[in-house]
Amino acid sequence: MASSLVAGERLIRALGPGGELEPEKLPRKLRAELEAALGKKHGGGDSSSSSSGPQRLVSFRLIRDLHRHLRERGSTLYLHELLEGSEIYLPEVVKPPRNPELVARLEKIKIQLANEEYKRITRNVTCQDSRHGGTLSDLGKQVAAAFVCTYLGSQYIFTEMAPRVLAALIVASVVGLAELFVMVRAMEGELGEL
Structure with a gap:
């Protein structure tokens, strides 16, 4: 002043x-x-x-x-x-040096808040949330949908029944394995947080 x-x-x-x-x-x-x-x-x-x-x-x-x-x-x-x-x-205002302990605490709080924000944002990223239950029933529905879709769509390629069923089984197996893999990874991540 x-x-x-x-x-x-x-x-x-x-x-x-x-x-x-x-x-x-x-x-x-x-x-x-x-x-x-x-x-x-x-x-x-x-x-x-x-x-x-x-x-x-x-x-x-x-x-x-x-x-x-x-x-x-x-x-x-x-x-x-x-x-x-x-x-x-107007004399030059000299800022007092910051307390290193305070700076370290502030950095720790910033990191903690950033992690909490990240967890809040990414909470609903995976659709396979075991806490809501019904993941196995969802897996069955998705495999059945993949089988039916492939069976009906393959009628334009194959005229006989056997190749159509075989193609539908292959696609349903791939979808089932992929969903199972995602579900296991999600459960593994949740168990790691405990």
Whole structure:
């Protein structure tokens, strides 16, 4: 939060010998505080390297005191004229280092939440869920449907009954084995979670 400003050349000249504030007869304490603030070096450099950082910091309290004194005396010198070329000093905010334990805990929680989200999303991916029961009856229905579909569809290829039944049995066996394989893998995965 800003609490001071970088004094511009106009304020420095006004406070110097023969400057605009000379006839205003500033109180000794206020003049001393202003001179001390303008003479102080901040930012680690001499006055020639003003680009490296702020050189002369004047607190807002001192500026208010100067303004009050000028108003009490009825001065024609205005504060905004004295502050011409001055800038508000905003100190760089230094972030405190993060606690490594907190960072590790946050990462652990993120991973846990991601795993829970993944499980929630993939919960209904397999249609063979043994908890709902009826998987064997579904297997029988699917094999029977494959047999009937192949038997009826093969009448356009084969004219005799034996090849049609044989083709239907082969397709039904393949479908049954595939479904059985998927069902066993699903059960194996559920048993692994326990």
